[in-house]
Amino acid sequence: MGITVKDVLQLPVMKPAKIHVGNERIETSQVEWISVIETPVENFVRKNEFVLSTGVGCGDDPDCLEVYVKDVIHSGASALAIATGRYIFKIPDRIQQLALEQNFTIIEIPWNVRFGDILQDVLAEISKEKEFEQKQAESVRQELINCVLNGKGLQEIMTILFQYSKIPVAISDHNKIVRANYDFDQRMIDVLNGVEEGDYELIPTEETPFRDHPLYHYIEEYKIGEQFCYQLTILSNYKKQGYLLFQPRDNEELTWPVLNILEHALTACALYFVKENAIEMTEIRLRDDFLLDLAKSEVEVDKQMLSKAQLLGYELTLPYICLVGSIRFKKKNNQIEKAGEQSVLSSSMNSRNYYIQKEVTHAGDVLKRRTMTTFEDGEVIVYLEADDHPYMETSNQFLDLIERRLNELLAGINISWGISFPKNGVFVFHQGYDQAVTALNIGKQQHEDGNRTFFSDTRMNRLLMALSHEKEIENIVKDTLQPLILYDQKRQADLIHTFIVYNKYNSNVSQTARALMLHRQSLLHRLRNIEHLTGLSLLNADDMFLLELSVRLWKLKKVEEE
Incomplete structure (x- = not known):
């Protein structure tokens, strides 16, 4: 990407130019800008700048010329072209030796070649190259966006990103778990994923050649063991979704075009996470609606219902215990606050429901039993797969696992439970829910939060x-x-x-x-x-x-x- 010193020398206006030293570098030396600079150089020359000079002020002073050339070399310029015939008639041998030692390119231009013509033609080439880079970046951006819109995943995004940047890349979620990568260091992935022990720490970003890029201030540098990598935070609606990690072999690889591509990849990743979240929320709503309908309505479990359940990840042909919980939280003054009260913000409710759902799933995994869970108005409804063990024993074991961890996560939580297991066991979801609600309401007579009431123990109360x-x-x-x-x-x-x-x-x-x-x-x-x-x-x-x-x-x- 970009034009080189060789491309500049191939311009018609540069035909009379002669390379004195550094011919082997002209194919790799990038030219990002061109300027006319005389002594003193100071900080007027930027990295990868093609410098033109007449040598004015140094023609009669070889030492001054040597200092000038040294300053140009140390500035990181691509090459120095000196016009001979007026102030300097011949480039001194000591200057050529200096350039040879520093692996730097010195070019001689006849005095009659106008600097204005050189500037015009080189700037036109740089402009063409910039335009080409912009078109390529736009093409990459469109390819990345289409990748997301066409239903492809994070690995495809990483493949496209590596194809154009040639830099090892990875994407992690907000918990730092790597979900996709291309040629990224495997040990760093194992440390981030917790597979291998190791520490990673944020370190200050050093002076870099991409400091002028708008993305620079958002780049963080990480050290994992002895390895280094950079990261960009993926944001969507001001919410942290994950991280884009990239591991250049050296900072010279992080050119403006590469950083532009990384910026477009950042947008594509954010779009992917937004789409993923939207799909997840839709699935959650479908599952919630399905379970609420199953619990609260006398629906016939036919082939269509079984097929729909399987699509949502449920297996209805198994026997299930129904547990209905009333969620309450203690306020600071020790009063009890219902989870459905208006004083509780919906975002807080969603957070609490998330933790409860997570612990229900965890407890089910520990006991190797299927679970189905939904929430409504401060009430949690759980269907737990039953087996040959007494349903009271299974339920208590299940709830013990949930409440032990919940009490650590949500201070002040109290859940009263009503529990039922209809005798025939299968396809009795509504009956199980009704019985569990009855048991829950009877348990509330005790005015004790956190109690568990089994439907089979409520015969006297039901009679009353x-x-x-x-x-x-x-x-x-x-x-x-x-x-x-x-x-x-x-x-x-x-x-x-x-x-x-x-x-x-x-x-x-x-x-x-x-x-x-x-x-x-x-x-x-x-x-x-x-x-x-x-x-x-x-x-x-x-x-x-x-x-x-x-x-x-x-x-x-x-x-x-x-």
């Missing part, structure tokens, strides 16, 4: 729930407890809770007083109030049964209303 919907029974409960409810509201008392504890300890006054941290006489006063307000005797078995049944039905009703 069925009774609670009978109108006549509802009236009996209301008549029995209404005086206690009104008294508790008016006096800020807790007579109903007092009765619950009293009944729990089988009417033992001493144990009840200790549990409530009350003086014995205070407890007896409360118990007399209960009898007075309800008209029931706590010494009568039938009255005790009526009061206990009424309290339990009232609590069930209260949970349902919440």
